[in-house]
Amino acid sequence: MESAVTAAALTFRDATAADVDALVALVESAYRGDSSRTGWTTEADILEGQRTDPEGVLAVIDSADSRLLTVERDGAVVACCQLEHRGDHAYFGMFAVTPGLQGGGMGKLIIAEAERLARQTWGVSEMHMTVISVRDDLIAWYERRGYRRTGRMTPFPYGDERFGIPQRDDLQFELLVKPLV
Incomplete structure (x- = not known):
């Protein structure tokens, strides 16, 4: 586990088309395959195959109602998350932190910045997200936030x-909500 990270050590910016390959690799490494097992957010036991693809990432970057927040440390992309304006709320998705950096507090800082940006940019009162319902550890992490x-x-x-290619037949997404006040 890495030592706690500070917000000052991170740089937040909107992704560009030049970031697509790095962001696809980041998301895949955080959720799929053996590399994802280094961190705690892996879905490798419930899903095989891809988590995202270049077209999907580029669609988020190009959408007028969304932004793909890219997080760098020492010039390297280490995390990302999607924010999408949906009327009175924002949607939070495509959240990934480099597996070897998980568990050091970076995720807490990123989600707090995403919530701040959603309030500031769109004036929304809630953040919504969907999580695979069998991901109890991940849901508990969000509940603590x-x-x-x-x-x-x-x-x-x-x-x-x-x-992805499901490895079980009971997968569904549950909506999680947080008031942004």
Whole structure:
């Protein structure tokens, strides 16, 4: 586990098309395959295949209603997250931290900055996200950050390999919500 990181050690900026390959590699490393097992956010036991692809990342970068926040430390991309304006709330997604840097407090800083930016940029009162419902450890982490489970589920896109190849038949997404006041 790395020592605690400070916000001053991180640089936040919006992603550009030049970042696509680095961001795809980051997201894949945090969630899929053996490299993801270095951190605690791995989905390798429940999903194989890809987590995202260059087209999906570029679509987020190019969307007028979203931004892909890129986080650097010492000039290297170490984390990212998607913020999307959806009326009275913002959606938080595509959150990834380099596996070897997980557990040192970086995620807490990034989510706090994302919430601040969503309030400041769009004036939204809530942040929404969806998490695979069987990810109890990840849901508990978000609950410690003030998110609450809603019990509102949406189906996992079985058969669409852009989202991975499920290794179990009980996957679904649960909506988590946090007031931004």
